[in-house]
Amino acid sequence: MMLSALILIPLAGAIVTSLWPQEWPADRIRKIALAAQGISLIWVGWLATQYNITLPGMQFVSSLAWIESLGLTYRLGLDGLSLPLLFVNSLLGAIAVYSSPVTIRRPRLYFSLMLVISSAVAGAFLAQNLLLFFIFYELELIPLYLLIAIWGGARRGYAATKFLIYTAISGILILGGFLGLVWLSGASTFDYDPGFAQTLTLVEQSVLLVALLIGFGIKIPLFPFHTWLPDAHVEASTPISVLLAGVLLKLGTYGLVRFGLQLFPAAWSEFAPWLAGWAVVSVLYGSFAAIAQRDMKKMVAYSSIGHMGYVLLATAADTPLSILGTVMQMVSHGLISGLLFLLVGVVYAKTGTRDLTVLRGLLNPERGLPIVGSLMILGVMASAGIPGMVGFISEFVVFRGSFLAFPAQTLLCMIGSGLTAVYFLLLVNRAFFGRLAIRPPSDAVEPDLNLPRVSWSDRVPAVVLAIVIVALGLQPVWLSRWSEATIVALRSPIVELAEASTPAVLCETSTTFPCAL
């Protein structure tokens, strides 16, 4: 039940906030939601202290029969892959609730939907049954749709529907993949087992893997299935964007590692070069598209597409280090993009626009947003991979882990890292440097502009994220230690298996490289 608590605490919060019979002020509802998220964050911390980092397998496994005729059991487990992501989920969940304004319309529905998302995502990261994962995966979809469609911007209907259709298709493909896997392997249960696909032929594996790849590729998102993301981000309110970028996209990459790579190792190694190529396209495409954006939020959204491509590259390379890199990159992207979205949200709230062609000089010390600006510089530098922050070491591990397997693709992805500097620097230069104004540059004399003061409650979430980003950047072992044992154990049997099927690539790696485990 230790793990179920992570699902139940936010769920209980959601039930209380939505169904409590008395009329409550919005502030109290927000506090209850924050308390629920806070408790689950503490719970994750407590789980981490109980978690044995030397054991490779699933820990705290709990299993409950549910619908046996379907093969659906309520089976949860925690390993090094899911623990850091659960932490990010709870942290960003709490931050999203904290950064939601008290004056929001229909607070009961809003906060309970947010809590349902946290609960569902935690469930998806914990589920050890394919069908259960799918249920949680779908469960998070409806609340998010509503959150965008009700509290979104001007084109929220379009964006929310687009998100819904895309993610529904992704869900169908994943469900199809799972059903096909279980039927073809003749298993009687959907319980997660890395050896599921061993009896399948390569063709069968490939077909199923393609379904999963497209399914998760939509969620990550990868080119060309990504267009829902910029729209959803632009229309969603700030806290929702934080959740979407920081947590929900990770479901896709998590699924890729957990289900794509681990269930179909043989087919995966066949596909790997293509996947690495796909990663390159996604990274470069996302980065170049980001350069051309005029909307700050859209720029950050496109940068997500680029940065999530690194995860695909590392997953394709499939070395112990690169898989560790995927976990680190997922966490660091979650934290950094969360920070960036929060800051863009503050800018939007104070200036009323996110348009880079009109915003200028926001760093102004007295009348502008100097601390938000400084945090923004920290955030974009972290995203661009400047050492001392968590983005650098995750990217380094990803690139270092993938280099021997796919040298050319890795180098091309590193260009994406250089391009990150380009677009984010343009963002900072345009919006934060120069003379304070919210209008296109002109020679006319402009009256001085006074932006509303930023209160500390607006800055706190960003400061918390910034501290975590720097702390993990200075001491990345705090991030990697949870996952190392799991990943090393997880790779070793399958590397042998992959060697048998594709001796050329992987054998070379493990012989020229004596320390490769």
Added chain:
Amino acid sequence: MTQFLIETSWLIPVYGLAGVIATLPWSTGWVRRTGPRPAVYINILMTAIAFIHGSLVFRGIWNSGSQELTLTWFQAADLRLSLALDLSVVNLGALELITGLSLLAQLFALGYLEKDWALARFFALMGFFEAAMGGVVMSSSLFLAYSLLEMLTLSTYLLVGFWYAQPLVVTAARDAFLTKRIGDVLLLMGVVALSALVGSLEFNDLYEWVKDPQLSPWAATLLGLALIAGPTGKCAQFPLHLWLDEAMEGPNPASILRNSVVVTCGAYVLIRLQPIVALSPVALSTLVVIGTITAIGASLVAIAQIDIKRTFSYSTSAYLGLVFIAVGIEWPGVALMILLTHAIAKALLFMSAGSVILTTNSQDLTEMGGLWSKMPATTIAYVTASLGMVGLLPLGCFWGYHLGIDFLWEDSPALVVVFLTVNFLTALNLMRVFRLIFLGAAQPKTRRAPEVAWPMAVPMVFLTVFTLLVPLILNRLYLLPPWEYVNIPALMLLVTSGLAGVVLGALIPISKTLARSLQRPVRIVQDLLAYDFYTERLYRYTVVWLVERISWASSWFDRYVVDGLVNTVGLVSLLGGESLKYSISGRSQGYLLTIVVGVSLLGLLMTWTMW
């Protein structure tokens, strides 16, 4: 005691960072009552502690020999990254140079930026700067050196962008970051490749690996080129030299450090990497070519500049070009000698320039004149620095030049010519600038020009004396050649080239009212040099244009093709539904007709093969 100091020498860069953190209450504006001064004193104190600690460690190491400090920082799977410090005499000497110059520059800044509202932020950035530089020269792991070089890139960006409300500063900061970033990303590629190939990134392990690398020549060349790209950006070498000139929009005290020791850090890493770069002859000759182009080109460009800081910044590029040549022909000793002597003289040169700028409120050489009698300390500093820069009198750079020419004498006379040309052109330029600033009639901006105040004068005079003492210190450290080994013809050539530069510089006609010549051919050459061979425009029309086009194209593709396709699918299904709904007419004749047609078509299809 000494051993304890040596073991805690990792603190030396940390002092600077501690200063930065201690400055935060002032730089973020929490503490306003005291003004920014306390933050300034904290930082100066920290730098002083770093300097004293460094000099004690230097003495200890001088007596006891090199030591290493290693701390495993990150270990996962087969990756092990350590923060290793190499405490050798050379490294600690460089560290002393950095902390010492940083201390002087910060004292100087106390006067220079006295009235700036963001004084605390400036000193925080200086502390950050100093910490990163101190770490770079002490590091004995490529990983640490790379990380700190990136920190330097970041702090350069922030220091150049210090006055971020000015339009020129905005572009300068952007260019500084992006050009360096290009080099850094390429360097990162090299670092990742080395890490994957060797397994360790400590320089000692890399040097072991170099003995038997088992690398194809192609791979070695690519690796070598990637490794030199980082220092190329950092040292403002062609083709990544653009930023240093623009970076002169930043505050002068930061420019002092940037032109003397920051570029030195880049070169220092290059010297460390030289054995690995040497795997590929192509990369080595690339170094020589880059160095030669920059040395000659930047010396020429410097002559056409009318901005006092920019003209000196180009000469920095030129001297670092000489360092690149020295590394390219595998004489790291020459490189180190030039770096050391150049750093001191250049720092002094920038201090005197800073004094002139603060007093006249102008950086434009054509607006100056007649300052020699009004600002004697500054004039003496300028003259001393200039003499220290060129090979004329046996001051600092004279010995750097001499060593270089002496080593090149036999092997490559062509490169000797490069050295002599740079000497000649630098002497010419320094003489030209001297005449413009200090001689001639006073102009409106130089008419009332008092000597600078104590906080600036003290470090300047101190450095003046120190520059004069450099030969003695070199002698003390046994870095000067014994008299009988001095190459007399080389010496003669060196002095002649310097003298020729000075004489020509004194004789060429200089007009302050007409900066551009009236004669068309002269003017074309002048413009070509003044605009740095139009490199900026070249970039704008090639790289920048290309990236802009590609990003525009992908954005367009995204919006109209990918998203267009998605929207079309949506539209088609909506329209399909909308139009099909009209087929529900409610009249049974219509339904019957549809069924008959459908069944006949089906029948037709099924019996198609029988016909």
